[in-house]
Amino acid sequence: MPFSFEFFPPNTPVGSEKLKTVVAELAAVQPEFFSVTYGAGGATRDKTLATVQDIAALGFEAAPHLSCVGSTRENIAQILGTYRAQGIRRLVALRGDLPSGTATAGEFRYAAELVQFVRETQGSDWHIEVAAYPEYHPQQRYAKRDLEHFVAKMQAGADAAITQFFFNPDAYFHFMDEVRALGVTAPIVPGIMPIHNYARIAQFAARDGIEIPRWVALKMEGFMDDAASVRAFGLDVVTRLCERLIAGGAPSIHFYTLNQSALSLEVCRRLAR
Numbered sequence: 001m002p003f004s005f006e007f008f009p010p011n012t013p014v015g016s017e018k019l020k021t022v023v024a025e026l027a028a029v030q031p032e033f034f035s036v037t038y039g040a041g042g043a044t045r046d047k048t049l050a051t052v053q054d055i056a057a058l059g060f061e062a063a064p065h066l067s068c069v070g071s072t073r074e075n076i077a078q079i080l081g082t083y084r085a086q087g088i089r090r091l092v093a094l095r096g097d098l099p100s101g102t103a104t105a106g107e108f109r110y111a112a113e114l115v116q117f118v119r120e121t122q123g124s125d126w127h128i129e130v131a132a133y134p135e136y137h138p139q140q141r142y143a144k145r146d147l148e149h150f151v152a153k154m155q156a157g158a159d160a161a162i163t164q165f166f167f168n169p170d171a172y173f174h175f176m177d178e179v180r181a182l183g184v185t186a187p188i189v190p191g192i193m194p195i196h197n198y199a200r201i202a203q204f205a206a207r208d209g210i211e212i213p214r215w216v217a218l219k220m221e222g223f224m225d226d227a228a229s230v231r232a233f234g235l236d237v238v239t240r241l242c243e244r245l246i247a248g249g250a251p252s253i254h255f256y257t258l259n260q261s262a263l264s265l266e267v268c269r270r271l272a273r
Contacts, residue, residue, distance in 0.1 A: 008037045009050070026261050026264065066079065084122070093130050130153040132150055151183070192253055196234075
């Protein structure tokens with residue numbers, strides 16, 4: 001089973017050195033690639049590039065995120081040119097979020113327009129991933145429209161998709177049935193977030209409209225400050241989720257690591273047994 005891992009750009013030199021260690025540790029499972037996030041409105045552009053360069057220097061494929069919000073065709077072309085010069089040919093193309101206090105979305109309204117721009121200006125030698133939302137985009141009121149936007153991204157030239165994290169495998173399988181019925185044949189990789197800190201995960205889930213099963217939430221809340229129990233139970237929950245996804249035909253697993261290796265690595269080891 002192929003794996004891939006997501007990082008965010010470190011803010012300090014110490015964080016950058018630590019991340020190199022995390023990359024080396026995760027290399028034990030021979031990941032397909034490492035992706036690197038891109039802050040709202042391109043806020044971490046230089047840090048994203050530096051992190052991608054560090055990963056590539058260690059001998060691994062890196063896939064920078066690229067957001068169209070707050071961007072122009074000119075600066076997107078400049079960024080792509082920089083990546084091309086570095087030998088980067090994999091990209092995660094996103095609409096992205098507006099930074100606080102920003103009123104303009106830039107020249108691209110949707111990720112489909114960004115994908116189309118990359119294909120028209122850069123050719124076919126990029127592997128482009130886009131986002132998918134099994135429980136639908138938190139800013140989209142109608143599921144049908146969200147599906148239409150997703151199909152548009154794939155038709156614009158995306159090679160594959162990575163989902164938002166989730167805990168309900170039925171949401172993924174239902175989403176797969178819907179998009180396959182709409183003619184999407186490309187791989188759709190489930191994104192999985194190991195439970196490092198339950199309060200933090202719950203905050204992410206509430207923000208993004210992600211369902212945490214009630215029995216999981218109650219169990220986690222009952223552990224309170226018992227970090228060892230949270231870790232053990234979280235590993236069991238995430239491992240079982242991955243097992244169901246793999247048994248149901250998921251092409252690979254993408255882990256949102258929060259720049260840590262231990263839990264993602266343990267889940268990978270359990271899945272390999």
